Amino acid sequence: MIEYRNVGKTFPDGTCAVGDFSLTLPSRSTTVLVGSSGCGKTTLLRMVNRMVDPSSGQVLIDDEDIAGVDRVKLRRRIGYVMQHAGLLPHRTVVDNVGTVLRLNGVGKHDARERALAMLSVVGLDPTIADRYPSQLSGGQQQRVGVARGLVTDPNILLMDEPFGAVDPIVREELQKELLRLQRELGKTIVFVTHDIDEAFLLGDQVVILRTGGEIAQVGTPADIIAHPADDFVRSFIGLDKGRRELRIEERDGVQVVVDASGRAAGVLKP
């Protein structure tokens, strides 16, 4: 379980990224932090593995204040997946995945075995194990990044807009993979995105943020869509543009679902 208690962050140059943020993220579920750029979501994410330290307040993991935990050790037991995979270009795929294992003292042979196994888990063909990141496609690189984050079997997985840099088709595949993985593994996932659709797809708990890390609304996707807290939320999730206000029209004898501007959004299936 991750808990933010009155967390605030002001950077040395004066920018206030987060004002006063408090939230509990339940274990073994996916919490998505969503908002436009500059709302502090990445800052908040990076507080969990102490890539950023809060100026005020505390971050607790399983009721332990992580300010007292050695940063390097903390990072070795938390998985982190970033937008452009951040793979080490001078190491092979399998070496990349096994990196943290080796840092933790696991032997070369064991590390390789576990890394190869993890490649299969994320849906990659083990034959790419000895290739270099530059030889992989964007989607493959992201999967390797996820494999690397999961290889130590951490309880917590942090994901910073991990699917933002790939094309929409690949993104959809990766999102499906993540859902499958989560069903199998049950990690505590903290996921950052600016895409509300992605948030609704992946999140068990969705946190919509305003600038300064201010919480506009927290809840399940269904809750938020059904009962948006205010105009900001309504606008952010697209309710006010009529995209999500759907009704049924009959066209050529087929029940077509149209949005507020009359554009066809889908068909009704019983």
Next chain:
Amino acid sequence: MSVLNDTIDWLADAASLSGDDSISNRVLEHLGYTVETVAIASVIAIPLGLWIGHTGRFKLIAVGATGAMRALPTLGLLTLIGLYLGIGLTAPLVALVVLAIPPLLAGAYAGIEAVDPQTVDAARSMGFTEWQILTRVEVPLGLAIIVGGIRSAVLQVVATATVAAYVGLGGLGRYLIDGQAVSDYPQMAGGSFLVVVLALILDAVFAGLQALATRNHRPSRHPLTV
């Protein structure tokens, strides 16, 4: 073309000489100064440059210093230190070390800076210590530029050591300075030719080393182990 013939004659004669003024001795002396000064300067400049590149601190001072030193006339520095430290090898060698520092320093911090910050961030977030980041990520990826700095330094020293013969250093520069003193142009030309050959050979060697180092970035086959 008689100049060319005279020069070739001189080279042939000098090649058969033995003792202090023989070509082999002068070449070895010259190489010796180069290796010694670059080694000492490296010990000073490279760790400093790596630290500046990794932490990002004092970058402005480093850039300013390297730039300023490029403006310093080598002969001026050599004669000045020569007057202060007196006759002997110490003075010119000190000057050579000082002049070798800027390219080494610049190569070191430029090499580290050239590494993609995202890669460094990823390594840090995985739990590498700062030292591990430097040694296992930044240096391997920046190696080509660091080696480039050493290459520049080596060429710089070869050139300056030639000039340093004026303040008493041995090496191939002796042929130029001694030849000038007695207006023996073939000797000067012969010596110059040898210096050029030495410089080109060393440059080619380092170009090869740089090419090897660049393979870290685009490796073709063998994975590096942790």
Next chain:
Amino acid sequence: MTWVSDNLDLLRELFLRHAWISALSTLIGFAVAVPIGWYAHRHPRLRGISVALVGVLYTIPSLALFVLLPGILGTGILSTVNVIVALSTYAAAVMVRTAVDAFDSVSPPVLDAATASGFSSSQRTLRVELPLAGPVLLAGVRVVSVSTVSMLSVASLIGVANLGSLFTDGFRRDIVDEIVAGIAAIVLLAIVLDVLIVLAGRLLMPWSRVVVGANR
């Protein structure tokens, strides 16, 4: 600094001499390098050869070049022409690389737009490409002028009079002040030339923001 006050005339004479030799060599090097760089930028095959050649030239120690050139050119070793050719060669060698980079840095879509607007080929080169490559070229000239000023001092070893003569003279006669004066004068000259180049850049390229101290 009694030496300085006693020898102001000499200082001024050497300073001016050093100034015009360095400036001329830098200019010639620049004038030669820009067209070569432009061609090399256009033709990849030429680029490989010229970069390699230039690299070789740059590797040659300056004193060696000062000595060898008279033999090759047939001029006397003491002649100033000799020194100017050598310094220009160095300047050109460094500038060709910069020139290629400069032309590489001009954004292809902009050139495309110029052609589409109706610029002829030569108009485009002179009025669009060259000015846009200007800032990088300028940075290169600044570096070259500094190293040329510094390099000329070595020519005093073969008897060519310049500020470097203060070093040989001061060393021989054991006058530290003279050497220090020489170093100071050279640094001063380098700064003066640099300022002049930057000003010229501002005049010729009012649209670009010339940052003092860049690329050092």
